[in-house]
Amino acid sequence: MNPLLMIPGPVPLHQRVLSAMSKPMINHRSKEFAGIYEECVSILKDVFRTKNDVFIISGSGTAGMEAAVSNVVDGDDVVTIVNGKFGERFKDIAELYGNTIPIEYQWGNSIELDDVEVALEGGAKVVTMVHNETSTGILNPVKEVATLARKYEALVIMDGITSIGGVDVPIDEWGVDIAIAGSQKCIAAPPGLVAVSVSERAWERMEDKRAPYYLDLKEYQKYANKEVTQTPYTPAIPLFFALQEALRMLKEEGTQESIKRHRRYAEAVRNAIRAMKLELFPRLNDISEYSNTVTAVNMPEGITDKQLRDGVKEKGVLIAGGQGQVAGKIFRIGNMGAISEKEILFTIRALESVLAEHGLKTKGMGATAAEQILKSWSYLHP
Amino acid sequence: MNPLLMIPGPVPLHQRVLSAMSKPMINHRSKEFAGIYEECVSILKDVFRTKNDVFIISGSGTAGMEAAVSNVVDGDDVVTIVNGKFGERFKDIAELYGNTIPIEYQWGNSIELDDVEVALEGGAKVVTMVHNETSTGILNPVKEVATLARKYEALVIMDGITSIGGVDVPIDEWGVDIAIAGSQKCIAAPPGLVAVSVSERAWERMEDKRAPYYLDLKEYQKYANKEVTQTPYTPAIPLFFALQEALRMLKEEGTQESIKRHRRYAEAVRNAIRAMKLELFPRLNDISEYSNTVTAVNMPEGITDKQLRDGVKEKGVLIAGGQGQVAGKIFRIGNMGAISEKEILFTIRALESVLAEHGLKTKGMGATAAEQILKSWSYLHP
Known part of the structure; x- marks a missing residue:
């Protein structure tokens, strides 16, 4: 597969x-x-x-x-x-x-x-x-x-x-x-x-x-x-x-709906990342924003880039590593293309499992946090 | 279609x-x-x-x-x-x-x-x-x-x-x-x-x-x-x-077989063109050859480029016109891709019909000439 x-x-x-x-x-x-x-x-x-x-x-x-x-x-x-x-x-x-x-x-x-x-x-x-x-x-x-x-x-x-x-x-x-x-x-x-x-x-x-x-x-x-x-x-x-x-x-779908979808998925991923006590990589000022199509995360301690991405891949999901000067220091999750909420949650769960397998205590919180955003979005952004 | x-x-x-x-x-x-x-x-x-x-x-x-x-x-x-x-x-x-x-x-x-x-x-x-x-x-x-x-x-x-x-x-x-x-x-x-x-x-x-x-x-x-x-x-x-x-x-198929196939089809097209008393466009010297992937033919008198190509297209075949300095003066038949003898003959017949419809007396001879090459090829080029 x-x-x-x-x-x-x-x-x-x-x-x-x-x-x-x-x-x-x-x-x-x-x-x-x-x-x-x-x-x-x-x-x-x-x-x-x-x-x-x-x-x-x-x-x-x-x-x-x-x-x-x-x-x-x-x-x-x-x-x-x-x-x-x-x-x-x-x-x-x-x-x-x-x-x-x-x-x-x-x-x-x-x-x-x-x-x-x-x-x-x-x-x-x-x-x-x-x-x-x-x-x-x-x-x-x-x-x-x-x-x-x-x-x-x-x-x-x-x-x-x-x-x-x-x-x-x-x-x-x-x-x-x-x-x-x-x-x-x-x-x-x-x-x-x-x-x-x-x-x-x-x-x-x-x-x-x-x-x-x-x-x-x-x-x-x-x-x-x-x-x-x-x-x-x-x-x-x-x-x-x-x-x-x-x-x-x-x-x-409508361009504005597509934009909303990308933003909703990215917010779900970011909320999961925060709930898992991981750190988002970008350092924002007041005119920058987090990307709504890809989320970059600092590589947590206690696991290597290879362990993390290979582990997630074994569970069926391909996520990206860092390139150039941040190779090995971050990992990245895209949320573009023909995907649904299911794929977002599947990805977060795969990531959580791998972190847990390496002794990082995050299991469960990330997927819940992502689901919260996915469910509440229509209320937050009518 | x-x-x-x-x-x-x-x-x-x-x-x-x-x-x-x-x-x-x-x-x-x-x-x-x-x-x-x-x-x-x-x-x-x-x-x-x-x-x-x-x-x-x-x-x-x-x-x-x-x-x-x-x-x-x-x-x-x-x-x-x-x-x-x-x-x-x-x-x-x-x-x-x-x-x-x-x-x-x-x-x-x-x-x-x-x-x-x-x-x-x-x-x-x-x-x-x-x-x-x-x-x-x-x-x-x-x-x-x-x-x-x-x-x-x-x-x-x-x-x-x-x-x-x-x-x-x-x-x-x-x-x-x-x-x-x-x-x-x-x-x-x-x-x-x-x-x-x-x-x-x-x-x-x-x-x-x-x-x-x-x-x-x-x-x-x-x-x-x-x-x-x-x-x-x-x-x-x-x-x-x-x-x-x-x-x-x-x-x-084998590269040499593919080359032979292209040559065979092109020779069939050229033989048909000659049998129809049409003229091949290239002027060869002793180190040039006719292309074995596309045949260029002088536009015969009594029919326009548009009449010829539109007519052939109505019969289900797209052939090419001349480009640049020979636009309107020649037409071109390619013989590349996933085609068989059938498509070669279908093309020649379509061309013949169109020429006949415009009073050019060629009907039948072209397809026969093409068939001759297609059949005899294995004897000519063992």
Whole structure:
């Protein structure tokens, strides 16, 4: 049996999404494919809450991050905000195309707006930031950073790969110029597609820039505007079948309902963690929040990373370890994809059992605390 | 009903390949995924007839072409051989990373080795060429070009996207440094993955080069060599399930048998075309061949491109038109993917009917000619 995927992606998929992929191939320059692409883009615009153009690239989230940076940066100064692995990735990508002005925090620490403002005063033209930093379980303050960026006329590029669909992202209201969503996270489709929104301001900056051939957003625009909507290069057709189905399901549920679901599950996990006397990893300030799609927890004393995750896996649940500088120091529980309350409780119970087996006295309290949240949520958040 | 895809990709897929995609998601940094990736690479090495490293990137064939060029070219001179659309694409990509020395022919014309040698004498470090030029139905002489390239110590990058699996490609024997295969062509998997082989000579040239972040082959190597084989960025998991199944089927059939099958079908199509008094588009010299995966035909007088392709489509078969400078002037029939003799004959009959409906007197002869080849093949090529 496959373990239950409670990692920050790939996530469990609904049977409707899985089944959609076994449809026969179609021509990718046909009206049929155009219809699928257009429907995906239309629903994505609602999810992104944007009137900006949205394109779907066949590639991972990282391809979307590179498309965002490479299309608007060409030797320019880029403020790169780093408080986790994916902030670092943005910095690494920005270094390939421009001069980075990094604002770096220890992983799990919150972003300070004063630091961002000082960096922007230098005249940088672009800011990159990660909305939901899955490596640390922290939700960074995009709205506040975007407000500052507007003041200094810098573009804002937001990695929303693990937030969009599970966290509210009013892209236009916030003034985010390029936002990136992954298929295999809150949207609950398989990995392999990435959606990128592009504002009018971003288009203006793009005119004289040379992005990689495969990631040139001007080409995506050109082909999207053809008589029959297309992608410039052959798209990963089965993944589009799946994305269409996943987005239809998201539309049926309602984006706001999906966001509420993710928040409810994450709160249940956090309440369980607290009840088990474990410590959440992120150090929040007044403009940060805990992630509502992945919970990062300090590794308790008396058990190793390997013991904890292998133990939980033996009970049928895959959770994630720490990456990079926090490898072995934290563990992470994702709550995205086609899961229900049952899977949340199953995960908590598996974790509790493993801790108990290693002499940590937490058994029972975590699952009860999670259930409390799951039951009371409709009263707390009508 | 979906039309039969007799275009140069995407191609019809076997039910085994389609069904493989509805398996539940797995963790991409697990031993299970490593096993799938390694099995795919192992079979691909047999198909490529190479001992070189092979990597699989989540992206289209174009992503593979850009990976090839960008990893070894950084301001260097690149001889780009162009006699069709994909040769042009290589030139466009090479222009982003180096100085191109284009050798250009009208589409459908053959490559002349003297031209290549003259260009190489200038000291260019890299040659790009398309093996099977689907835009024109011509098979270019890789072996001969590679021999010249060796003489002048230039790397050879070969687009084998629509040949590998359907045409013999002894990569090591020929001395091709980087070869690229698409998933959605002769391998008969869905689109969205591209395989790239890298020779020792190519690795040496890569050391100081900066490729796009997403396409940096050094990162693919680094992750392939980890304790658990991985890709640097989240792979398109369902497409790997499909590729694994398609490659298993290719292994069961045998690469040489698959090559023979493609050649047999293409010869049947060509024989039908000749019997129908239509003209094949490519102009061959003594080192070129007709493509064995796609046949390009001059548009006959008395019928328009639209009439021909729409007519054939109404009879249930999708064939391709001309691209770029030959749009409206040729039509193209692919013979890749999970098809049998039946589909070849069905296609020829559909074409014949449409031509007959427009007063072109060809009915019957084409299908008979195709059948002759299909039946006699085992005697002709024991």
